[in-house]
Amino acid sequence: MVLTAERLVKLAYKYPSLYNNWYVLASSALAVVNQPQEIGKVFHFALRQQLLESSVSDKPLLTDPFMLKLAEDSIASAVKYDEFTAIGVNLPDILIPYTYHDKLPLTYKYNRSEDIYAAQSAVANRIREALLKVAPIAGLPRSINALTALKKVTPNSIRPEQKPKRPCVLTPGHVRSSDLVQEDFAGTRFESDEIPTCDTLEGPVSLLSVNSETVLNNTVRGLDLWQAIYGKIGNRVKNQMFNAYPDLWQYAYNNVYGPILSFTDIVSAKETSFVVISALIPQDVNPTLKGHLKGALNQGASKEEIESVRCLTFDICDWSGNVSWKNGKESVAKL
Template sequence: MGILTPARLAQLAATPLLENSWYYIAATTFSVCNEPDEIPKIYEYMMEKLANDRNGQLKMTRKMRESLMKGAALGGLPKSINSLTQLKNVTPTDLREPVLQRDKPSREEAEGRGRAMFDHVYGKIAKRVSGQMATAYPDLEYYAINHVYGPLLSYTSILTPKETSFVIVACLIPQDVNPQLKGHLKGALNNGATKEEVASVRDMALVISNWCGISWKSEVAKL
């Protein structure tokens, strides 16, 4: 039967303040927890809820795919491959994307767009965080800005900046990486989320992580 029972699906769907976003946040969390087999259950639940709304089904499908795609940069490409494959297997043919959905920014565009998003997320501490990465290894900062934030995280045609922040928080919670989580909890506020919304995302990701058997060395960071 796996992890997700009908009762647990209903519990996730009733998460306060996340009635329109719980499904892709949950899918991302399960992906990072390395439980891709749970993702089709979420998708099929949502397809049934939107049974009379094909446009709604397409929008939901795109958001789930995009959340798992962005999760590749935060939870690992192999996990995203497995999760997106599981999702594809239950997606009706007419809701699959036959061509590339995202743009292909030039190097200069990616650098500018990535830097702008990074600075917005981290706010007044952006230069310090960027400097810490460059000090650890100059290539790290370059890669993060130009190859993660630029072409991937800052692409907002499917997930808004706020929704992207929800995905990032969901990805970080199972990994026991409080330094990064602290920055992105505050970054979600900078991207337009309320404290209550961020708390709901954190709480739901904690619940799912516990279901998956995740443990932490210390208390998970919060706002």
Template sequence: MLLTPQRLLKISSNSHLANLWYLIATVTLTVCNQPQEIPAIYHYAMRTKHLHELPSVDLYQKVLSTVDRFHNIRDTGKDPHYTPYPDEAFQTTEKFRESILKTCALSGLPKAINSLMILKDTTPYNLRRHDNEATNRAPIKSFEEYQAVQKRGREFWDGVYTKVSHRIINQMASSYPDLWQYAIRDVYSDLLSYCGVLSHEETSVIVISCLIPQDVNPQLKGHLKGALNSGVDVEILRESRRLAMEISEWCGVKWRREVASI
């Protein structure tokens, strides 16, 4: 495993990222195509957040035992309703799911599918979604609803790019008109700007964490500035960048140029 006891202890003990470290780690591992590490992140976070256990080497061993137990449930079907966590942990689990979903627009659907499937297999029955039709994003039933979603997406876009918004739109549209239409209609409007699970600030951190392993400084610079515009604390941004870089390095990522910073 990439995530040794010492590494998990280190990343989970960052006081600036108490409610973000596990989401940053999850999306960075997704982008780096290391989804097999997500169960350890998930159960470590659930135990510290909802069972109030302290990060430690002993906790790491408990986490591995929990991961093994859910693998056994998956493989044998025995004791399918076993859960160590209370029902109120559902919202934390939703944040894991939503964070991975938002990586679709940034690193591709296949990686997001793999991470979500692995997360599902290690999620207790009481914290899963059991109605396949019950999506967070309600189906659009009228043109007015469609317009409202598109307006939300454009506001999110403008909040990120502010003064240079129109210039970037023109650049994208001139390279291929369908690129801009896809970006605003499907990526920003329907996916990124939805804040029913993650706040705009959390989404900003997720986006930055996804961009860091990919060596795409133009986009990273824009979203770092956009996160500041969204009200994300500069120290949180710096620590998020540092954590995503550290995890990326564990995954073997090497950058061709210095990673953009604030």
């Protein structure tokens, strides 16, 4: 077991500047160190813990018995929900147990059910988005495993909608009605002589299926993010990638920075920098990490926040037992 009740409470309260996003970063780091089965514990604790005020009470939170009890119950519910999913049982909402709801050392943020639902939906969406952003940084299989593990322990009421959060670059089968000539079980068809059509897993597509505005927005937004992160050395870094392999730059710009990293409707630009840092640290890639540490500053992060991200990620790495650095932990880049 990587995460215990004590460790969960430490992740949530050891680093005060990360109160609103510790669970996002912990989930990202767990995905990268290949411990996806632990993400559910973080998730269930965050679903409850984020309903509490962040103000520091007189009691020491790291050793508070009822906060530890909340973490223990979250670990237990994550395991139970995974078992429920395996047998096809609907997963109920996650709430703070009534037996000790009035004994916790922090007050409650919400008293209306709709506010609780909104807060917990945000927690789920933010973890999902962070795990997606990990994909180009640490590998698609890591994100697939992490998001699959997360879904298994997600209450039915806050599971993801069956449509993408990002505007689609390609919309299969959606064209002007004047261009339609046939629609059957195989989907929309176009006049083949005038509009060449290709079948895809999501339906037929043609040049008319491309959302040019989305492509343009992604391109501009990706460039803005690149410049915000790298500043004056942006062109130099771009040229290094291009000279290494032109397709590497094209991939990074058009497939990573544009549609993935620069999308900030769910996880902010500053938090995205934190996610990237937490994903880079376990991989022992100092040259890249150095750029993103400075990039986080450029995105408005404080040095305290960035150091807290490093320390939280080191916690996850140490507890996982499968991460090491060629020249030791002290060699990992920092500001």
